[in-house]
Amino acid sequence: MAPLAGGLATMVASATSTQVGAAVGAHAFATVGPAGVVAVRQLVAAAVLLPAVRPDLRRFTWPQWWPTLLLGVVFATMNLSLYTAVDRIGLGLAVTLEFLGPLAVALAGSRTRLDLACAAGAAVGVYVLVLPGPASDCPGIGLGLLAGACWAAYILLNRLLGARLPGLQAPAAATAVSALACLPVAVALLVQGRLHGGGLLFAAVAGLLSSVVPYAADLVALRRVPARLFGVVMSIHPVLAALAGLVLLGQVLSPHEWAGIAIVVTVNAFAVARARRDGGALT
Template sequence: MLRGIATMLGSGASNQVGAAVGAHAFGTLGPAGVVAVRQFVAAAVLWSVARPKLRRFTWAQWWPTLLLGLVFGTMNLSLYTAIDRIGLGLAVTLEFLGPLAVALAGSRTRFDLLCAAGACLGVYVLVLPGPASDYLGVGLGLLAAACWAAYILLNRVAGARLPGLAAPAAATLVSATLYLPVAVTLVVRGHLDGTAILYAVVAGILSSVVPYAADLVALRRVPARLFGVFMSVHPVLAALAGTAILGQLLKLHEWIGIAVIVLTNAVAVHAASTSRNPAVARGGEGREVAGRPGERLLPSHGVPDRAGHHDGERYEAADEGQQMPRLESAHGGRP
């Protein structure tokens, strides 16, 4: 259990350190340039592993994949631009509202309404709207949250219709293709710098590849519910990474806002995993789904999958007859 917790902590730290490292390249590449490099890295890794047969895709498989690729690109660009404007801790915390919204969507229970109210209160305390507030940065963080919510819903569809890693590999390739004009523009303008490219590549590895491998290991060592609740620590890790690596010191009200949102998310995930899965609540053998709030283990068509995360790619375990819990990894890391 302790090894599993250490692995989860390492995964979360890698995710947010990668985002902070990528921010060092903003001055040269801009947020769009950093996202482009990260998409290329994620696409290369996923494509080499999955090798999806695109010619065999039907339209029912293509449309969620195409939308997922568009969401990948929009989510990462809005998040990185928000990081550039309001800082890593605030941006990741706002983005975290996406999975929380999915967890609470459609619920009419008083408890879930209280969780939603708690999240709204946390956002207000976090931002403390005023004349000096960067509303564009806050809006971009909320856009990233909306994209994360859409990512979860689209992943459910694409993961059910495509085997293995085919969906995330194809979607990441679509996203990388959309960013080719950004790469061409950087080349034409002579903005490519070896150090900046290295920062962006390192960000892709730390925020995509490392969390993917670490989360798969962690899920073999800790209960799925614990994994889901532990994802709530990502905004805190983002704030610490922003402070240590980028020198982005948070004010007291920002720390309080982050704490309220993290606590609300953890409580909502815990309550959802116990109330919606009676077997787990009774200590039985039913399995809940870890990762992003509200995610459940859906009936598997062969093999279930896993989203990688910070950088958002979905993975599937491939041992015949053996299922792994589906997880939607958290934040700052996506393809």
């Protein structure tokens, strides 16, 4: 039971840090824009992870390098699409759409009808939370879905790299790749005199909370938790995003959004209870 509790605590802490960081980063949009927040976020993450982990890049083999390079591309694409979606459609809806990525992993890894029922229940919760209509922002929704596809890739690549590289070498190296890709954006903002003050501070905090903490925590969790269970339990992200949006961004929730949250929480509780009943297997 202890490994299960530890794995769940790690996942919830990671999700909370991610959504609080996203809400904090949204405060920098007016100054540096979503692309600027992503650039600073990745640079901060690289500045923290590389000295702390010190991955020996010269010893990486090709089977270690190719998923690391892909993960770096996923980091940059996922963050840019998500933050742009947050700017267009709000934190709660953007993260709800992004959650479809882990949900897809849960569906792909389903082995029993109960697994499928958990994923389907989470999907119902997502629909009730969003209630899409004709006035929906299609580009924003499309970006949220792109972020979801990247999140699915992030889960699978992180799990693969967890078996090929020790410690936090994979996220540290991938973050360096992502930071290099985002460096031109940061240089352009610096030349324009926009990379300073509150905007820079908010973006830097987002880098710590939404990159450094979850990258490390998710790698640890994915080494213990099956991908399908990870995907279902991580449906808590829309809940935390809605709460972070309410508390930090003043985004008031409607009754249908609270109903969607209740459904998602119920699905999570059932998934956790079933894992305990099956013996808490996390490998």
